[in-house]
Amino acid sequence: MHEIEPHVYAIRMRNRFRGIEVREGVLLRGKTGWGEFCAFGNYSVAESAPWFSCAYESAMADWPEPVRERIPVNCTVPAVSPERAYEIVTTSGCHTAKVKVADPRSSIVEDCDRVAAVRDALGGSGGIRVDANGAWDVDDAVVAIGELDRAAKGLEYVEQPCPSVEELAAVRRKADVRVAADESIRLAEDPLRVAVAGAADVAVLKVAPLGGVHRALRVAEACGLPCVVSSAVETSVGLAAGLALAGALPGLEFACGLGTTSLLTGDVVPDSLSAVDGWLPVPRRAPAPDPALLRRYAADPATGERWLSRLSQVAAAGV
Ligand SMILES: O=C(O)CCC(=O)c1ccccc1C(=O)O
Numbered sequence: 001m002h003e004i005e006p007h008v009y010a011i012r013m014r015n016r017f018r019g020i021e022v023r024e025g026v027l028l029r030g031k032t033g034w035g036e037f038c039a040f041g042n043y044s045v046a047e048s049a050p051w052f053s054c055a056y057e058s059a060m061a062d063w064p065e066p067v068r069e070r071i072p073v074n075c076t077v078p079a080v081s082p083e084r085a086y087e088i089v090t091t092s093g094c095h096t097a098k099v100k101v102a103d104p105r106s107s108i109v110e111d112c113d114r115v116a117a118v119r120d121a122l123g124g125s126g127g128i129r130v131d132a133n134g135a136w137d138v139d140d141a142v143v144a145i146g147e148l149d150r151a152a153k154g155l156e157y158v159e160q161p162c163p164s165v166e167e168l169a170a171v172r173r174k175a176d177v178r179v180a181a182d183e184s185i186r187l188a189e190d191p192l193r194v195a196v197a198g199a200a201d202v203a204v205l206k207v208a209p210l211g212g213v214h215r216a217l218r219v220a221e222a223c224g225l226p227c228v229v230s231s232a233v234e235t236s237v238g239l240a241a242g243l244a245l246a247g248a249l250p251g252l253e254f255a256c257g258l259g260t261t262s263l264l265t266g267d268v269v270p271d272s273l274s275a276v277d278g279w280l281p282v283p284r285r286a287p288a289p290d291p292a293l294l295r296r297y298a299a300d301p302a303t304g305e306r307w308l309s310r311l312s313q314v315a316a317a318g319v
C-alpha cells in the first residue's frame with residue numbers, strides 16, 4: 001500500500017441519480033498509473049473489496065489487449081421530466097438511450113411520457129432500453145413492460161425488472177421484451193447463476209463490482225450471454241476500466257452504459273471521456289487526473305477521512 005497516494009473527490013451530479021446527489025470516491029496513484037475506488041456508500045467492506053481490486057489493477061497492472069478501438073454507448077436518462085429527457089438525449093449525440101423507470105418518485109404514466117419523449121428525440125432507428133433497478137414484482141413488471149414497450153415503439157431490453165433471479169426468469173417467460181440482469185450479477189455470490197437459471201437474455205457487467213477488467217472478462221466469457229458494460233458513474237479515471245473491458249470483449253452486440261461522465265458536473269481529467277456521436281475510445285490505461293482539478297473537486301476533510309478509513313479497511317481485506 002505504501003506506493004499508493006490517495007486523493008478523495010466529491011463531484012455533484014447534474015440530476016439526482018439512484019438517490020445519489022454527490023458522487024464520491026478515491027483516486028489512487030500506483031506503479032503503472034491511476035485507479036478509482038468508489039464503492040457505493042451503502043456497500044459493506046466485503047461488497048467493496050472487488051471495487052478495490054479494480055482500482056488496484058488499474059493503478060498497478062496492464063489491462064487485456066483490446067479487440068476494438070471504440071465503443072458505442074447509450075446516454076443515460078434519470079427519472080426526469082419529458083422535456084429534460086428530450087434535451088439529455090439530443091445533446092448527448094447518442095443513438096441509444098437508457099431510461100430509468102420505476103423510481104419511487106415517478107409513476108408509470110410519467111415513465112411512459114419520459115420514454116415517449118426519448119423516442120421523439122432519437123427518431124425511429126434509435127435503441128431504447130429501460131432500467132427498473134429491481135423495483136417491480138413479476139405481475140407489475142409484465143404490465144409495465146407492455147406499456148413502456150408501446151410508449152417506446154419497441155424496447156431493446158428491460159434491465160433488472162425484479163429483484164430475484166427466479167422473478168427475472170418468470171418475467172422473461174411472460175413478457176415480449178428481452179430481460180437484462182444487472183444487480184443479479186453485480187451483487188451475486190455467483191454471477192453465472194443468472195445464465196444457468198435462464199433468467200436473462202443480456203448480462204450487464206460493471207467492472208468495479210466484478211473485481212477489475214481481467215476478472216470481469218472471465219465472467220463475460222463464462223456466462224455465454226451477450227454483455228453490456230455499464231459504469232458505476234465514475235470519473236474518467238474509473239470509467240477507463242469499463243471501456244477497457246468493453247474493448248476486450250470477444251463480441252459486442254449492444255451499446256454500453258459508459259456515457260456517464262455527462263451525469264457529473266465535473267471531472268478530474270482535462271479531456272473527459274465523454275461520448276462524441278455516441279462513441280467512446282478504448283484507452284490503454286486510465287487517464288491521469290489534473291492537479292488543479294483534484295484540488296477543485298477535493299472532498300471536505302470529514303468526507304476525506306471517511307473514505308480513507310474505508311479504503312484502509314477494504315485494502316486490509318486484500319486484493
Ligand atoms: O448503464 C448506464 O447507462 C449507466 C450506469 C447506470 O445506470 C448505473 C450507474 C450506477 C449504479 C447503477 C446503475 C444501474 O445500471 O442501475
Ligand SMILES: [Mg+2]
Pocket residue numbers: 131133159160182183204
Ligand atoms: Mg442497472
